[in-house]
Amino acid sequence: MRQISYAEALNEALKEEMRRNSLVFVLGEDVGRMGGLFKVTHALLEEFGPGRVIDTPISEAAIAGAGVGSALVGARPVIEFQFSDFMTIAMDQIVNHAAKLRYMTNGMASVPMVIRAPVCSGINLGAQHSQSLESWFVHIPGLKVVMPSTPADAKGLLKSAIRDNNPVLFFEHRLLYAQKGEVPDEDLLVALGVADVKRAGTDLTVVATGRTVLLALAAADKLAGEGIEVEVVDPRTLKPLDTDLIFQSVRKTNRLVVVSDGWSACGYASEIMATVMEQCFFDLDAPIQRVCTKDVPMPVAAPLQKAVMVSEEDIVRVCRQVLAA
């Protein structure tokens, strides 16, 4: 099968959905003329014109609000934030409006909107450009949250997100954009809310998301060399969560490690731990452990950044602990 990059896969998804439905449009800073800071909206302006590929002022709050308003009247905005950290400026529109309008109007209104943004840890941009804040949005009823780890998932999930009638937060990762992977040529849809076993195993389950799925797979290879079979589960959609697949895996391996690029406190890992604890407590042979970004803001200098970010070594170490417990 052909191999394309994660960024190319996202770009294909946008093109296909914009061709399929003339109400789909792209809104954001530098998405048109420049094709997006990280090229995900490359060449959309040329094909779809300035009416559907809109370069905005630097106004994140109004961009999100404009997305909500356009969705309320039937358009299907796909918004790009250049760094997921900038969502902090648009939280009112995302959380108080997009997430709640359907409920507040008892189902009268709907907000079919996608907000795409990359987590950019790993390129030495520091504390304001490296955050992985997905857990904030998982916390909020009314939102869906997606975090693909492969080009195929990126394409299939973005297409499903655009067709979904709810606000969807779509988290990409800067370090994944250049990653290549097999992506089928034909129309590819990956349903929201369906997790995926990225590697089957019997001794230990690792639930990892986004960029950390690759690290978990590398860690699994390493441990396989020692005869330890790790099962790597990628939720892909963080909200709604495919708990069944995770429970199944845990009931098989009886041991769980959760990996996330977010911080640990009230993070995505803690939610997986809490859910498994509630449902699979008696299936567990050892305490669940988590591997998260260390509990400090992200520093710039390489050795510091390396110390703070989740690494393959961290995962291997914690897997060994859990197996030893």
Add this chain to the structure above:
Amino acid sequence: MRQISYAEALNEALKEEMRRNSLVFVLGEDVGRMGGLFKVTHALLEEFGPGRVIDTPISEAAIAGAGVGSALVGARPVIEFQFSDFMTIAMDQIVNHAAKLRYMTNGMASVPMVIRAPVCSGINLGAQHSQSLESWFVHIPGLKVVMPSTPADAKGLLKSAIRDNNPVLFFEHRLLYAQKGEVPDEDLLVALGVADVKRAGTDLTVVATGRTVLLALAAADKLAGEGIEVEVVDPRTLKPLDTDLIFQSVRKTNRLVVVSDGWSACGYASEIMATVMEQCFFDLDAPIQRVCTKDVPMPVAAPLQKAVMVSEEDIVRVCRQVLAA
């Protein structure tokens, strides 16, 4: 000992700290002439004047940013947001600036700022005026998060928060303002990061925060009638968390229920569950369960609001489940 209300206790704390240090000042909407939407800043304008009790335009982002800037030059702002939901507008300044400036400058700068805001569920104001978003802030390194449940804690913790050299998010609850309780006359300080056993017990630990502490105590009374001794632990400071006290209690009772006015997914309850799971797994006789606001936005109509909010009955029911497990 004298009894005063939670709101009066907060007002006393503000007055005492403003008298003690002329760099402490209050900033927010309607905090001056009106004495605060819920009267917590009552009569401060008269005593301290318009230079230290500042009525602002409706500009939450700039209010938070102005707080950060004033703190950087040595002032000690105490900001009031009328509803904690409005923090969504100020997330960039709180999370990208207040929380990170000290770290980004390697300790050169500090941001001694308090942001006070009430959670206002329970007064039929609906989805945009009822959220308990504390878990977002617990997620962020660089912030401290406080949530008092009694007048004495409210006063003692606010005074400590104002004297702390870090940004502190101080969550009050609208339904607690009128609650009266014993508050010693003399200078009362409650250290940040110290939990409190609000009721001792042996059969089950309930960790509850803010308003839900009162519900947990009521539930404990009820269960006591059936000979079940519930220990109610109030973390009071959500970040940094006093894990020792919680672990001690769990190691004694071997059973835990966590109660929170926030939503469950990636919420404060899930963090307590994850932490206890990591450290006390083998001390647990039953899966930890959580009692949180139901996973929908807050509706207005009384019967709907009642169904969504955490109730004493919910806590009793879940405690029974955990004891039966």
Add this chain to the structure above:
Amino acid sequence: MPFTLSYAPLTPIRRGEGGRNPGEGARMRRWFLDRKFQIAVTYSGGNKLQDDISREDRLDWYRRMCLIRKFEEEIYNLNKAGLVQGTAHLYIGMEAIAVGACSAMNSGDLLTSTHRGHGHCIARGLDTGRMMAEILGRVDGYCGGKGGSMHIADVSRGMLGADGIVGGGIPIAVGAALGARLKGDDSVVFCFFGEGASNQGSFHESLNLAAVRRLAVVFICENNLWALSAPFAEVTAGGSVANRAGAYGMPGEKVDGNDVEAVFKAVTEATRRARSGLGPSLLECESYRWEGHSIFTRQEIRPEGEIQQWKQRDPISRYRTRLIEAKAATSDILQQIESQVAKQISQSTEFAKSSPVPDSESAFQHTYA
């Protein structure tokens, strides 16, 4: 008092083209630097009727203003009786703005409202019974009791919702105009907000975005001189909200918000401009709220004299007198209208009171589509 601002005399845009003609960026820039237009303030002081407004319209506007007034008085009483769920921000005193503005709308047009939204809903023709049912938290309410006063909406009528967040509706209005253009329809979006909201960042970002995309939005600021306890001039720099239009190169106009016909005229002109592709305008309608901030927050810090002074400028009784003086209506007819309004409101109240309280199960529906 004239406000000066600069904006480009724009050529209508061709629909479906993203709202910008080739090379226009540069051209607009030049224009901005060369030209100035004077926008005079129309401040009728309520002394005369406008030309070419039909008798039917006038009577209908009078009726709608009375309907809003009575509706709000009824909410006030229902709250005293403990029947209102949550809060409500009464529109009494400001009726001429909503009625004058919404009378300039086409059926396909859209609007966004505020926490003080009952007037906009009624002026737009929403059902007073279903509105009241919502405020009482009943199943027949527009939101089935989930939204309450601050979230009444009727998307089928283009009413995209009241909003509990000050300034929250402004970018949504801009987005609605963006969506309408994308769909190729020529509807205009009416964006209501208070003068307090004009200090929110969302105001600035939204007006700028609407202006550069030349979107069909009419920004209608309801300046009732107070934002909760904050007096306009103490928290708002620049002297007027209309004056801020200059920052976005759009027309800004200050209007007597207690003069329904003056509001209608100004909004009609702004709407014409918007619909023909010339972009947004900012209207500042000065008026006053007679009641406390809300039925929750009744503490009054406004000077009693000021309140009385504004009650002298009652938009309804003033219009009534004018209509009679100008022989545009007889007091009999107006009385008929008034009793008809009273009847409608009492029927609405009956309807709302008799509507069932929602079943708690419904609390768990409609979070997701």
Add this chain to the structure above:
Amino acid sequence: MPFTLSYAPLTPIRRGEGGRNPGEGARMRRWFLDRKFQIAVTYSGGNKLQDDISREDRLDWYRRMCLIRKFEEEIYNLNKAGLVQGTAHLYIGMEAIAVGACSAMNSGDLLTSTHRGHGHCIARGLDTGRMMAEILGRVDGYCGGKGGSMHIADVSRGMLGADGIVGGGIPIAVGAALGARLKGDDSVVFCFFGEGASNQGSFHESLNLAAVRRLAVVFICENNLWALSAPFAEVTAGGSVANRAGAYGMPGEKVDGNDVEAVFKAVTEATRRARSGLGPSLLECESYRWEGHSIFTRQEIRPEGEIQQWKQRDPISRYRTRLIEAKAATSDILQQIESQVAKQISQSTEFAKSSPVPDSESAFQHTYA
């Protein structure tokens, strides 16, 4: 091109009084409605030297501009050599703004900066060696390698920090002025931001707040005509940023940002006004960045001709010529300065390169005070 705006001729406030004289709210309001002032645009086009500026100052300004230019060129080369940690937004072409503005500062004054902040730091007198060490991620950097180019700060010099969030520094500047007033000192805050940031809500909220509290802030917009790939006029309504001052009743002035003396003069006047309690001003300094947006984002969509045209208006060589023509300096002296600058930069580079890489342990320090 004159910009019209209205603001009140304010009486200086008495310190420690919260910035408002009794009854002023009402008085201001009246003023706003009655008065208009014309603020002319000073656009020297770089043709003449200002009066009463000492020879020492001129040579010092020339030196600082050269220092910024050389520093940035060095960063460019160090990045080519793979030594820069993260990104850097070069200030080349805009040197006259930082130098002209910071030369108007007192030692006790404060400033907030942007992602493109090296020029502000150098003009304010920060150590180029420690700056470079920070950009290379070394222990001797201002932030020990944690902040990098986008977060250099030196609180002891009143430099409150560069900022990675566009518009993020603006409310912080307003707060610093609030804090300074509370402490009773008369320092002025210089708030730098790009024209792209003027479309953020934080710009609006901050200017309004500073204006109503009459805070000692000088808002300095660096309009380099592009925000990443966005041309000024396409994303910014109103024709100019200075024009937006009218919305806040503060003086707005457009300045030739490539003329260090014009910038100095305008900023000095705004500073005098701020320090004497008359409140904030907004200056728009038009200039241009010669390099790509950042060393990370080098893709160029700006017309080549435009870039060349602006290089013709090089603030440094133009000033050099002017100084010599006006006999304010000899080319010998200027050459001495240039070699002195070159020496300083190579020393800074040596210092930075020889500074150790931080120990990973330090990553876990200084999250909390």
